[in-house]
Amino acid sequence: MPSAVDAVQLRGIGKRFPGVIANHDVDVTIRSGTVHALIGENGAGKSTLMKILYGVQRPDEGTITIEGREVVLKSPTEAIEAGVGMVFQHFMLADNLTVLENMVLGAEKLHGIGDGARAEIRRISDRFGFDLDPDVLVEKLGVAARQRLEIAKVLYRGARIIILDEPTAVLVPQEVDALFANLDELKDAGNSVLFISHKLDEVLAIADDITVMRRGTTVGTADPATATKHELAELMVGSELPSPETEESTVTDTVQLSLADVTLTDEFGRNLLTDLSLTIRRGEVLGIAGVEGNGQSELVETIMGMRIPTAGRIHLGAEDVTNWHTRRLREAGIGYIPEDRHRHGLLLDAPLWENRILGHQTRPPSSKGIWINRRGARQDTARIVEEYDVRAPGIDTPARALSGGNQQKLIVGREMSGDPVLLIASHPTRGVDVGAQAAIWDHIKRARRAGLAVLLISADLDELIGLSDTIQVILRGRFVGTFDPSDVTPQDLGSAMTGGQAA
Amino acid sequence: MTSERLRSIGLSLLAPAIAIVLSILVTTVVIAAVGSSPGDFWSTMFEVPKPRLRVDILNQTAMIYIAAVAAAIGFRMGLFNIGLEGQYTIASFAAASFAGAAYLSGLANVAAAIIVAMAVGALWSGIAGVLKTTRGVSEVISTIMLNSIAITLVGYFLNTRGVKEGNTVHTKNLEAGSTLGGFAPFEDRDGEIWALTIIAVLVGIGFWVLLNHTRFGFDLRASGQSESAALASGINPKRMILISMMLSGAVAGLIWLPALFGGARNYGTSFQAGLGFLGIAVALLGRNRPLGMLFGALLFAFLSVKSNDLTFGTDVSPSIVQITQGVAVLAVVVTYEVVRRWRTRLEQRTVSRELAGANGATS
Numbered sequence: 001m002p003s004a005v006d007a008v009q010l011r012g013i014g015k016r017f018p019g020v021i022a023n024h025d026v027d028v029t030i031r032s033g034t035v036h037a038l039i040g041e042n043g044a045g046k047s048t049l050m051k052i053l054y055g056v057q058r059p060d061e062g063t064i065t066i067e068g069r070e071v072v073l074k075s076p077t078e079a080i081e082a083g084v085g086m087v088f089q090h091f092m093l094a095d096n097l098t099v100l101e102n103m104v105l106g107a108e109k110l111h112g113i114g115d116g117a118r119a120e121i122r123r124i125s126d127r128f129g130f131d132l133d134p135d136v137l138v139e140k141l142g143v144a145a146r147q148r149l150e151i152a153k154v155l156y157r158g159a160r161i162i163i164l165d166e167p168t169a170v171l172v173p174q175e176v177d178a179l180f181a182n183l184d185e186l187k188d189a190g191n192s193v194l195f196i197s198h199k200l201d202e203v204l205a206i207a208d209d210i211t212v213m214r215r216g217t218t219v220g221t222a223d224p225a226t227a228t229k230h231e232l233a234e235l236m237v238g239s240e241l242p243s244p245e246t247e248e249s250t251v252t253d254t255v256q257l258s259l260a261d262v263t264l265t266d267e268f269g270r271n272l273l274t275d276l277s278l279t280i281r282r283g284e285v286l287g288i289a290g291v292e293g294n295g296q297s298e299l300v301e302t303i304m305g306m307r308i309p310t311a312g313r314i315h316l317g318a319e320d321v322t323n324w325h326t327r328r329l330r331e332a333g334i335g336y337i338p339e340d341r342h343r344h345g346l347l348l349d350a351p352l353w354e355n356r357i358l359g360h361q362t363r364p365p366s367s368k369g370i371w372i373n374r375r376g377a378r379q380d381t382a383r384i385v386e387e388y389d390v391r392a393p394g395i396d397t398p399a400r401a402l403s404g405g406n407q408q409k410l411i412v413g414r415e416m417s418g419d420p421v422l423l424i425a426s427h428p429t430r431g432v433d434v435g436a437q438a439a440i441w442d443h444i445k446r447a448r449r450a451g452l453a454v455l456l457i458s459a460d461l462d463e464l465i466g467l468s469d470t471i472q473v474i475l476r477g478r479f480v481g482t483f484d485p486s487d488v489t490p491q492d493l494g495s496a497m498t499g500g501q502a503a
Numbered sequence: 504m505t506s507e508r509l510r511s512i513g514l515s516l517l518a519p520a521i522a523i524v525l526s527i528l529v530t531t532v533v534i535a536a537v538g539s540s541p542g543d544f545w546s547t548m549f550e551v552p553k554p555r556l557r558v559d560i561l562n563q564t565a566m567i568y569i570a571a572v573a574a575a576i577g578f579r580m581g582l583f584n585i586g587l588e589g590q591y592t593i594a595s596f597a598a599a600s601f602a603g604a605a606y607l608s609g610l611a612n613v614a615a616a617i618i619v620a621m622a623v624g625a626l627w628s629g630i631a632g633v634l635k636t637t638r639g640v641s642e643v644i645s646t647i648m649l650n651s652i653a654i655t656l657v658g659y660f661l662n663t664r665g666v667k668e669g670n671t672v673h674t675k676n677l678e679a680g681s682t683l684g685g686f687a688p689f690e691d692r693d694g695e696i697w698a699l700t701i702i703a704v705l706v707g708i709g710f711w712v713l714l715n716h717t718r719f720g721f722d723l724r725a726s727g728q729s730e731s732a733a734l735a736s737g738i739n740p741k742r743m744i745l746i747s748m749m750l751s752g753a754v755a756g757l758i759w760l761p762a763l764f765g766g767a768r769n770y771g772t773s774f775q776a777g778l779g780f781l782g783i784a785v786a787l788l789g790r791n792r793p794l795g796m797l798f799g800a801l802l803f804a805f806l807s808v809k810s811n812d813l814t815f816g817t818d819v820s821p822s823i824v825q826i827t828q829g830v831a832v833l834a835v836v837v838t839y840e841v842v843r844r845w846r847t848r849l850e851q852r853t854v855s856r857e858l859a860g861a862n863g864a865t866s
Contacts, residue, residue, distance in 0.1 A: 306734060327737030336735065344735040347728045349847075358725060359736035361718050372721050393854055400847060401854040 005068045007032040007161050007192035008053065008084075013062035015048055017403060022048040025217050026062065030161065030209075035183055035193040037203040037224075040213035040236055046196050049213070050163050053194070054086040055079035066161070085159025087150040089166050093138050099149055100134035107157050124152050128185040144175040148182065155191075162186065163194045168202055169292060180206050199494075200229045212236055250283035251469050255315075256453035257303070257422050262312035264302055264477075272298045273477045276312070280422070285444070285454040287468030287485070289461060289493050295477035296457045297339060300426050303455070304336055305329045316422065331362055335415030339426035339457070341404075345411045348400040352392060353381040355399050356414055363418055384413035389439060405436030412440055416447060423447060423454045429463060441467065461490040475499055518842045519788065519795070522835035523802075530827045534819055543817040548809055548824075554689035556808050558696055562765070563804035564797075565700035566758055566775070570782020571800055572710045573754035575791035577642075579714065580727040580747050586628055586646025587755045587779030589653030594624035594756030596657045596674070599763055599770035600664075603675030612681040613764055617702075620756035627653060628752025629745065636741040642748065650779075661770070673771025683764045697765025702757050711793040723747055755779065781807075784832045790839060803828055 006029050013026040023045045030036040040046050051057045053064065055073035064071055066082045073079045076086070093102050103121055104113045111117040118134045125132040130148040141149065147167060154162055168176045183193055183206060197203050203210060203224070210222040212235040220235050257280045264273040273295050280286045290296055301307045303314065305326040314322045316332055330336070336359065338344035346355055357366040357377050365376030381395040388409045392402055399407060408428070415423065425444065429437040444467060448454060458464050464471055465485045473481040473496040481496040531541040552560060570587055577584035584590075598620035602612050631649060634640040665672040685695030714720040726733040726743050734740055758778050767773035785803055789795030806828060810821035 304735070305737075325737070325739060326735065327739070330737045338735055343729070343731040345732065347725055347732055349728060350724075354721075357721060358732060361721055361736065361738075367718050370717055370719065372716055372718055374716070397854060398847075398850060401850045 005032060006030060006065075007034075007067060008194070009063075009065040010049070010053065011063045011065070013049065013052060013059045013064070015052060015057060015059050023052070023059070023216050026213070027218050028211050030192050030194060032067075032192055033187055033190050034208035035187055035195055035206050037195045037197060037207035037210045038213060039197055039200070039203055039210060039232065044213040044236070045216040046213055047165070048216075050086065050165060050194070050196060053079070054084060054163060080157050080159060083158065083160040084163065085154030085157060085161070086163040087147070087154060087165065087167065089169060091146050091150055093146060093149065095139040096137065098135050098137055099132050099141075102138055102149065103134070103153055103156055110156065110158075120156060121152065124155050127189065128152075128155070128182055130182065143170050144178065147171070147179070151182070151186075155186075160190070161192045161194065163196070165196050167195070168197065168199060176202065200232050203232070204229065249469060250449050250451070252282045252284075252451065254282045255279050256282050256284075256317060257455070258315045259303070260313045260315075262302060262309045262314060264298055264307060265310040271477055273302065273309075276477075276479060278472060278479070280453040280455060282421075282451045282453050283448055284470070285448055285456055285468045287464040287471040288455065288457045288474055289464050289471055289483075289497055290474035291497050292459060294474050294497075296426070296474060298477070299474070300336075300339070300424055300455075300457060303329075303424060304334065327362065330359055333419065333421040335418075335420035335423040337408075337411055337415055337423070337425040337428045339430075341407055341411055346399045346407060349398050351396045351398055352385070352390075352402075352410060353378045353395045355410065356381040356384065356395075358414075360414065360418065380417065384410060384417065388413035388443070405432035408432045409436055409439060412443055416443060420452060423452055424457075425454060426457045427459060428456070429458075429460065461493050464493070465490070473497055514842060514846055515790075518790075518839040519798075519835055521838045522788070522831050525834040525838075526827045526830035529830045530823065533826055534823060539817065539819045544813070544819045544823070547812050547816040548806070550809075550812070552805075552809055552812075554693040556811075558688065558694040560801070560804045560808045561696050562700060562761065563808055564800045565697070565703035565761055566778050567781050567785055567803055568703045568797060568800035569706050569754060570758045570778045571785035571789060571796040572706050572782075572793075573751050573758070573779075574783045574786035575710065575789075575796060576723075576747055576751040576754060578727070578786055578791045580723045580743060581730070582744065582748060582751070583643045584628060584631075584646055584748065584751045584755075585643055585783065586631060586649050586653075586752075587758070587782055588776070589646070589650035589779075590624045590627045590752045590755040591758040591779055592650075592657055592774075592776070593627050593653040594620040594752075595759040595763060595774060596660070596770045597623040598756070598760060599674040599677075600660075602677050602681055602763070603769060605675075605678050605681070608678065609680045612678075613683065616681075616764075617757070617760060620760055621753040622756070624756025625749040625753040628755065629749045632745040632748030635748070636744050657770075665771070666769075671772050673769040673773075675769065677764070677768045681764070682768055685765055695765065697761040699761035699764050702761060706754060706757065707793050707797065714793075719746075755782075758782070781828075784828060787832050788835050790835075802831075 008028070008030040010026055010028040013023055015023040026049055028038065038046055038049070048057065052059050055076045055078050058074065064073060066084065071082050073082065094105070097105070100118055100121060104117045111120045121132060121134045124130065130152050132145070132149060132152060138146065138149070147170070151162065167179060171179060186193060195203070195207060204227070207224050210224055210227065210232070211218055212220050212222065212232065214236060222232060222235065259276055259278050262273060262276045263271060266272055276299065278286060288296060288299070298307065302309050305324050305328070308323055313320060316329070316334070319332070321329060321332070342348060347358060357372065360366045365373055365380045367373050378395055384390065385392060385395060390406050390409045390413065392406060402410070412428065428444065429440050432440070444454060456464065456467055465488060468485050471483040471485055471488065471493065472479050473483065473493060475497060480499070483493065534541045534544050570591070573587050574584060598616040601619045602616040605612060607615055627649060628646070631642045631645040634645045635642050661672055661674070666675055683698035685697045687693065687695045714724060722733070722738045722743060725736060726738055726740060730740060759775060762775060763770070781803055785796055785799040788799035789797070806824040810824040813819050813821045
């Protein structure tokens with residue numbers, strides 16, 4: 001039942017990280033008993049804002065008012081006590097435990113761990129149509145059921161305000177409809193939902209209110225009854241945002257990378273990649289579009305030699321590199337911008353110049369024979385810092401102290417050095433600020449003009465369309481369509497990505 | 504830059520300093536609690552050691568330091584080699600047997616025995632390495648088990664093959680040509696600093712060069728800092744695990760050699776057990792840094808040797824210094840983490856301050 005008191009009021013929220021202002025002057029009002037959509041591009045500050053509301057991070061300024069009471073949230077525990085729960089994009093479930101066990105884990109005091117809890121789970125499941133059996137092992141559940149379990153976990157702990165972080169990213173269209181039906185039930189029971197997304201169709205379909213974020217702040221609100229997708233997109237993108245523009249084709253005839261029927265099987269014999277074939281020529285950018293988790297990471301790891309394909313051949317230039325491992329491939333001239341720079345791209349506690357060496361241990365200027373060439377590495381780091389506009393006090397600064405955008409610029413600079421022949425760029429502008437984004441796009445375009453072959457994986461369809469010469473769509477480990485970026489719309493790609501239709 | 508340098512050195516000394524103060528406090532409290540006099544204890548401990556003890560402290564420092572470097576090689580890449588104890592036991596026995604058999608003579612015998620010790624140590628730790636890379640067995644578990652196996656094996660071979668002399672049994676004595684003298688800094692009766700303590704110096708320098716100036720050292724540190732980043736950079740994690748495990752074992756094989764060729768002359772009752780565990784503690788205390796471990800080894804050797812004086816001067820048991828050593832290690836691990844977090848925050852703040860002026864555009 002919508003009540004007069006707003007569920008959540010955020011006023012003037014600000015949060016600074018070193019070198020970057022993640023949020024400033026953020027105002028959001030979530031009315032009680034509604035689904036409130038928070039939209040914005042990657043890096044617009046949505047995730048920081050929800051971490052603040054969920055007590056993971058504390059704002060530097062501003063106030064949080066929940067159901068009329070001003071609160072200070074120091075931890076997720078306090079957020080849950082205040083009635084705020086969050087479902088992360090990556091589920092936090094123990095596969096080898098049952099639904100019941102996952103549910104009570106950490107909340108044993110609420111309804112015990114036995115029949116009391118079982119009854120409560122059944123009640124929640126029936127009330128909202130979650131269809132959860134308390135005694136089934138989580139490993140038997142599909143993605144949609146796991147997501148319902150996560151939502152139920154939050155309700156079980158007494159949350160009345162539920163934050164959903166891009167909940168539809170992992171779902172197929174039918175599952176999205178089912179999720180929306182669940183959300184309607186939640187709403188009817190008086191709960192409020194903060195729905196974070198950048199998919200405009202879905203937002204217009206489910207939300208009661210829409211708040212748009214751009215560059216760390218809220219830039220406007222919209223009424224889904226009257227707003228159009230075009231208006232929302234304009235609010236999200238703004239006029240200052242540079243958009244990547246396709247330039248004249250520089251594609252040559254020389255094939256730099258080719259995959260022929262590459263199949264990758266996991267230890268249980270399931271296919272992660274099935275019969276993938278592709279070619280990238282010098283001067284060509286091949287974009288891979290797909291909903292995350294459809295084999296993009298596995299494809300990259302296979303090309304980079306971190307996994308060896310079960311079947312099929314990979315050629316780099318004329319060389320058969322199918323069974324080569326990472327170091328040899330890197331030495332052969334593959335540059336790699338990893339998807340997760342913290343886990344795969346950097347030694348966070350090491351100084352910048354040591355990070356310059358990472359991945360280039362065996363090549364000048366980082367090393368001479370078996371020795372590390374400190375002077376060479378340091379000089380070249382200074383060059384990268386200068387040329388790629390990495391904003392850091394010096395090359396002895398630890399990588400951890402840099403903002404995401406500057407870390408990424410360092411990685412791009414590093415991977416572009418030593419004249420690579422092929423660049424694998426996995427989400428190269430994810431989580432970086434707008435300035436760094438434009439700079440990274442420029443570097444990729446310049447490298448393409450210079451004859452580099454690029455494999456670009458991105459969740460940002462505009463980025464893909466703007467930079468690529470060809471776009472392949474990947475779905476459940478198979479290529480399901482090839483598109484020409486000059487006459488494709490994000491909508492076309494979107495439907496191919498979800499299996500709607502192949503070209 | 505200079506003031507920053509100074510601050511950074513000051514910060515890295517902060518953790519060990521706090522740890523030592525804490526361990527002194529805890530030791531004092533424990534001694535007072537059992538009704539002895541802390542004053543007597545500390546005045547005995549801090550008395551300038553007699554020349555004989557000074558020689559002893561240096562010899563012990565050398566052996567503990569080699570053990571610490573062996574442990575640090577594993578630690579720097581995130582491997583917990585608890586098996587130093589077993590590795591150097593079996594390596595010492597092998598080297599003593601080989602040298603005692605006198606296949607070679609003079610210095611050649613010594614050199615060959617050193618190689619035997621390193622090879623046996625590497626093979627023994629290599630078992631744990633192979634188990635980890637092929638079967639995923641945690642090296643913590645396998646090396647602990649290998650310790651027991653090594654000690655039992657050595658006991659068996661000693662009993663069946665060793666030379667019996669009265670109630671004791673030992674390997675064949677080294678020939679006179681294969682015992683190395685040493686350097687007597689004081690009078691002859693105060694003993695000699697063993698010739699092979701030079702191994703500690705070489706191992707220390709070698710470790711520093713390896714870590715900071717070679718590709719292998721970079722790979723080792725990268726693997727220790729982030730396994731996933733190391734893999735993406737082209738490091739083969741299995742190969743690194745096996746190599747560093749064996750390297751750690753090879754260095755462990757050297758631990759007792761200064762004593763063997765200096766004074767002991769055989770493997771028997773003179774064998775000094777426990778150096779492996781001391782080495783692990785010192786590596787923790789010295790944060791796996793070549794210089795830090797040197798101070799740690801000196802401190803531990805000083806405490807261990809000097810505690811012998813307690814028997815005469817006070818009613819405090821010499822084992823009390825083990826509490827001091829233990830608390831020092833525990834405290835340094837905890838304080839180091841606290842200081843590290845504080846330092847990270849400080850660095851981030853410095854960076855954002857320095858960039859504040861130039862950084863308007865990205866905010």
